[in-house]
Amino acid sequence: MPITSFTEENYLKIIYKLSAETNAEVSTNAVAELTQTKAASVSDMLRKLSDKQLVHYQKYQGVTLTSEGERVALKVIRKHRLWEVFLVEKLGFNWDEVHDIAEQLEHIDSEELVEKLDEFLAFPQFDPHGDPIPDNSGRMPELRYHTLAEVKEGEAVLMMGVSEHSAAFLQYLAKSGVSLGAEIRIIEINAFDKSLSIQVAQNTPQFISHEVAKNLLVKFK
Amino acid sequence: MPITSFTEENYLKIIYKLSAETNAEVSTNAVAELTQTKAASVSDMLRKLSDKQLVHYQKYQGVTLTSEGERVALKVIRKHRLWEVFLVEKLGFNWDEVHDIAEQLEHIDSEELVEKLDEFLAFPQFDPHGDPIPDNSGRMPELRYHTLAEVKEGEAVLMMGVSEHSAAFLQYLAKSGVSLGAEIRIIEINAFDKSLSIQVAQNTPQFISHEVAKNLLVKFK
DNA sequence: ATATTTTTTTAGATTAATCTAAAATTTAGT
DNA sequence: ACTAAATTTTAGATTAATCTAAAAAAATAT
Ligand SMILES: [Mn+2]
Ligand SMILES: [Mn+2]
Ligand SMILES: [Mn+2]
Ligand SMILES: [Mn+2]
Numbered sequence: 001m002p003i004t005s006f007t008e009e010n011y012l013k014i015i016y017k018l019s020a021e022t023n024a025e026v027s028t029n030a031v032a033e034l035t036q037t038k039a040a041s042v043s044d045m046l047r048k049l050s051d052k053q054l055v056h057y058q059k060y061q062g063v064t065l066t067s068e069g070e071r072v073a074l075k076v077i078r079k080h081r082l083w084e085v086f087l088v089e090k091l092g093f094n095w096d097e098v099h100d101i102a103e104q105l106e107h108i109d110s111e112e113l114v115e116k117l118d119e120f121l122a123f124p125q126f127d128p129h130g131d132p133i134p135d136n137s138g139r140m141p142e143l144r145y146h147t148l149a150e151v152k153e154g155e156a157v158l159m160m161g162v163s164e165h166s167a168a169f170l171q172y173l174a175k176s177g178v179s180l181g182a183e184i185r186i187i188e189i190n191a192f193d194k195s196l197s198i199q200v201a202q203n204t205p206q207f208i209s210h211e212v213a214k215n216l217l218v219k220f221k
Numbered sequence: 222m223p224i225t226s227f228t229e230e231n232y233l234k235i236i237y238k239l240s241a242e243t244n245a246e247v248s249t250n251a252v253a254e255l256t257q258t259k260a261a262s263v264s265d266m267l268r269k270l271s272d273k274q275l276v277h278y279q280k281y282q283g284v285t286l287t288s289e290g291e292r293v294a295l296k297v298i299r300k301h302r303l304w305e306v307f308l309v310e311k312l313g314f315n316w317d318e319v320h321d322i323a324e325q326l327e328h329i330d331s332e333e334l335v336e337k338l339d340e341f342l343a344f345p346q347f348d349p350h351g352d353p354i355p356d357n358s359g360r361m362p363e364l365r366y367h368t369l370a371e372v373k374e375g376e377a378v379l380m381m382g383v384s385e386h387s388a389a390f391l392q393y394l395a396k397s398g399v400s401l402g403a404e405i406r407i408i409e410i411n412a413f414d415k416s417l418s419i420q421v422a423q424n425t426p427q428f429i430s431h432e433v434a435k436n437l438l439v440k441f442k
Numbered sequence: 443a444t445a446t447t448t449t450t451t452t453a454g455a456t457t458a459a460t461c462t463a464a465a466a467t468t469t470a471g472t
Numbered sequence: 473a474c475t476a477a478a479t480t481t482t483a484g485a486t487t488a489a490t491c492t493a494a495a496a497a498a499a500t501a502t
Binding site for chain 1: 488489490491492493496497498
């Protein structure tokens, strides 16, 4: 009954994300990697989404969303992030446990449900990972955060989000006391491997790798 | 990843319901009517469910659930009813608006989600239509309610549920002030067509048809 | 500029769930 | 007990989403 299948919605969401990262046409292989399918399957699906006017697609030239495709993608992302807030705020899940469940809930088809859920959650602006939640017309703030890897010695910033969403990474952060809104001060940066000593809130300083720092989104106070 | 598809789950739920009503083998046509498919499609699916050991099925002899099939069906019914409670109690939906949404939510696959939802709702025993919610091992109370059509003139009963779940019927009841727990007194029964005059709580008496009375589940005080 | 490598598309199958039309079986009516 | 009617199953297609292998196109490297 909905116009788009679960599968089509997942493709649109992935094309949206890749396209937002690069601001360019998305390659068949890039989509195949994220959908966990083969390039041949992606080619088939792109032709189909193109027939439905959800993507602009020229053979061998990559794919971008049409405005209708983007509208659908943003609706799915809105639902995904609202459900994540519900799971964490209301049901008590940890932020590393909600992704797979939200991956299912994002396809539930009911406008009224989304609007009532939004209201029940008091119209949250961000999901548990700091990602902005599109409003019901698809708008969301352009966030211009920095990564912790860009911050200089001695400076203090606020933790605003993550750019890596794996459970392993999120669990590691939780164990390290790094949560949304926490203050992080750079004590020292190792000149050799760019690893850092940081202080989270008033805790004792700890070491983190450059790799970790690159995936932490922060803003200056 | 789950062992059963949405489609298979819907078939199992329907076989469970038909089989609970009649205490006998369920016919192919009966399943076809509720799944909104053709008998040929049902035959195919029954063979498949039988291969998966979820139903006992002998060609031309009807179908019943195996204990594993019943376990799966009860899990789906548990989820359906818990989500309905959530939609009504937490999100403010009316009891006639929740069925189609729960029909989707019942297939979300996460044990932890169901258990946390149950806890969040304070372990409800009944859904918004008075139907009992199976516990996490599939047990639910055998309810021996009567229909309002069996009650005699002058007697008063408590409204406990409905056996018809259409939006039209539920909206009609809501407009008539008939909700779960309400006291209903039979003022008069028309000897010709068995229509009744009833008083709900302290409201002014009103007429309802025998057909309506047959679909109201009540218990004596 | 041509050859090699990489990427992408097409061709041809497969699986799940459905359909229509025809055949088989069961049930019901005399 | 037969015959007719109803029910159920099978045969053969169709659609969505996927795959592997082969062909085509684009990108890269000498
Ligand atoms: Mn998804
Ligand atoms: Mn998130
Ligand atoms: Mn369902
Ligand atoms: Mn219900």
